[in-house]
Amino acid sequence: MSRLPPVSFEFFPPRDEEGRSKLINNVARKLGTLNPHFFSVTYGAGGSTRDGTRQTVADLKAAGFEAAPHLSMGNDEIIEVKQTLDDYAAHGINRIVALRGDQPSGMGTNPFANNAQALVELIRQHSGKQFHLEVAAYPETHPDAKSAAADLDYFKRKVDAGADSAITQYFYNVDAFENFLNRCAQANITLPIIPGVMPITNLASLVRFSDKCGADIPRWLRYVLMDLQDDEQGTIDFGVEVMTRVCEQLISLGVPGLHFYTLNRWGATTRICENLN
Ligand code: FAD
Numbered sequence: 001m002s003r004l005p006p007v008s009f010e011f012f013p014p015r016d017e018e019g020r021s022k023l024i025n026n027v028a029r030k031l032g033t034l035n036p037h038f039f040s041v042t043y044g045a046g047g048s049t050r051d052g053t054r055q056t057v058a059d060l061k062a063a064g065f066e067a068a069p070h071l072s073m074g075n076d077e078i079i080e081v082k083q084t085l086d087d088y089a090a091h092g093i094n095r096i097v098a099l100r101g102d103q104p105s106g107m108g109t110n111p112f113a114n115n116a117q118a119l120v121e122l123i124r125q126h127s128g129k130q131f132h133l134e135v136a137a138y139p140e141t142h143p144d145a146k147s148a149a150a151d152l153d154y155f156k157r158k159v160d161a162g163a164d165s166a167i168t169q170y171f172y173n174v175d176a177f178e179n180f181l182n183r184c185a186q187a188n189i190t191l192p193i194i195p196g197v198m199p200i201t202n203l204a205s206l207v208r209f210s211d212k213c214g215a216d217i218p219r220w221l222r223y224v225l226m227d228l229q230d231d232e233q234g235t236i237d238f239g240v241e242v243m244t245r246v247c248e249q250l251i252s253l254g255v256p257g258l259h260f261y262t263l264n265r266w267g268a269t270t271r272i273c274e275n276l277n
Contacts, residue, residue, distance in 0.1 A: 003251055003276055003277065004034075004251075004258075004273060004276045004277050005251060005255055005256060005257050005258060006036075006037040006256070006257040006258075007034060007035075007036050007037065007257065007258050007259075007260065007273060008036055008037045008038050008039065008040060008068075008167075008194070008257060008258075008259045008260070009028075009031050009036050009039050009040070009259075009260050009262050009269065010039070010040045010041075010042065010196075010259060010260065010261050010262060011023060011027070011028075011039060011040070011041050011042070011056065011262060011264050012041070012042045012044075012049070012263070012264060013041055013042065013044075013049045013052030013053050013055070013056040014052070014056065014264070015052070020055065020056060020059055023056070023059075023264055024059045024060065024063050025063075026266075027262070027264055027265065027266045028060060028063060028065060029063070030266040030270060031262065031266050031269065031270065032063075032065060034270065034273050036065070036066075037066065037257065038065070038066035038067060038068050038095060039060050039065050039066070039067050039068070040067070040068040040069070040070060040095075040097050040134075040259075041053050041056045041057050041060070041067065041068070041069050041070060042070045043069065043070040043071055043072055043099070043101065045074070045101060045102040045103065046074040046075060046101070046103075047072075047074045047075075047076055050084075053069050053070065054069065054084075054087070054088075057069045057088075057091075057093065058091060061091065061092065061093070066095070067093065068093070068095035068096060068097055068134070069088060069093065069096060069097070070096075070097040070099055071084065071096050071097070071098055071099065071119065072098075072099045072100055072101025072114070072116075072119065073100075073101070073114040073118070073119050073122075074101055074114065075114075078122065081119075081122060082122075082126050085123060085126055085127050085130075085131075086127075088131075089127060089130050089131075093131070094130070094131055094132060095131060095132040095133075095134065096123065096131045096132075096133055096134070097133075097134040097135075097136075097167065098116055098119045098120050098123060098133050098134065098135055098158075098163070099116050099119070099135070099136055100112075100114060100115045100116045100119070112144075115154070115158070116135055116136065116158045117154065117157050117158040117161050120133055120135065120158050120161040120162050120163055121161045121162070123162070124161065124162040132164045132165070133162060133163045133164050133165075134163070134164065134165050134166065134167050135155075135158050135159065135163040135165075135166050135167075136166065136167060136168070136169065137155055137166040137167070137168045137169070137180070137193055138151060138155075138168065138169045138180075138214070139168050139169070139171050139176045139177045139179070139180035139195075140169065140171050140173070140176050140214060140215060140216055141214065142169075142214065143213065143214035148183075152183055152184070152187055152189075153187075155184075155189065156187055156188075156189050159189055159191055163191060164191060164192075165191050165192040165193070165194060165256075166191060166192070166193045166194065167194045167195075167196055167259045168180075168193060168194070168195050168196045168259075169196055169213055169214070169215060170195075170196040170197060170198035170213075170215055170261055171195075171196075171215055171216065172215070172216065172217060172218055172221055172242075172246065173216060173218060174246060174249040174250060174253075176216070177195055177250070177253075178253060180193075181193060181253070192256040192257070193255075193256070194255065194256055194257040194258065194259050195250050195255055195258060195259070196259045196260075196261060197243060197246070197247060197250075197258050197259065197260050197261065197272070198215075198243075198260075198261045199239055199240070199243055199260065199261075199262075199263075199265075199268035199269055199272060200221075200225070200235070200236075200238070200239030200242060200243060200268075201235060201236050201239055201263075201265070201268050202232075202235065203222075203225040203226065203228075203229055203235065206225070207222075221242065224238065225238070225239075236267070236268055239268060240268055240271045240272055240275070243268070243272050244272050244275040244276065247272060247276055248276065251276065260272075260273075
């Protein structure tokens, strides 16, 4: 029997038709052989990929896959958000990843005004139980949070507003995830929490992403990756080995699923999943 829990794969919307075609016909079809629960498609800061997200989700659905758009309010009028929800419902979408979203510069004075809790409330009020709602969780604490306790409190509020499950920011310290699960249990947060998994394929981009989103790269990992900097294949092979071990630890904690940040690539993610099977 497979040891792999249900998996989901995250894409970002390609810039053009050609990129979308490659994503669906090459990457999604290859990852599709792993029977994902769903593919999710990110939503650019401030709605910058509004059409691209919708189109990519529609293309995935047309290719026979379950697809979940990410959605944030940004500076959109509430009426526009409601139209988007109606549009997704009409196209058979039944899952949304509801987020505050990354903050584009010049977006307004209060970065917390359109937080994820407000979006979850809006979706539940407008669409009822039409969508399974995923929200984001941060085992290593969100970088804007005043404290770990405040972050957990805001997480609980958006869960109580009507989230069905949560997907975490990626992390390389499984202890941080386990500690987060314990703190959630103490706070009476009982929804399924699915760890986000970021395959390692390139040190420079990993450092760039991690600095931005507050994910810790353990010192030992950073140092080994620095030694492998000029060895692309060596980095990928080492990254697959490390992430296989991380996922094994997560599976032994009984996680309800694994969500892979694929960066629109299939190779490393497939190898990790095959190692786990
Ligand atoms: P929130 O839950 O609103 O929390 C954001 C911060 O505000 C936290 O520090 C929280 O403690 C604090 N906070 C919340 N409510 C309040 C309040 N009322 N008063 C004061 N502080 C408050 N970004 C994108 O732009 N597009 C994507 O598609 C995308 N997909 C993602 C998918 C996953 C699985 C994850 C984990 C992240 C994703 N992100 C995406 C990044 C995410 O949008 C950012 O981390 C963003 O800064 C926070 O979004 P959130 O939904 O977690 O916000």
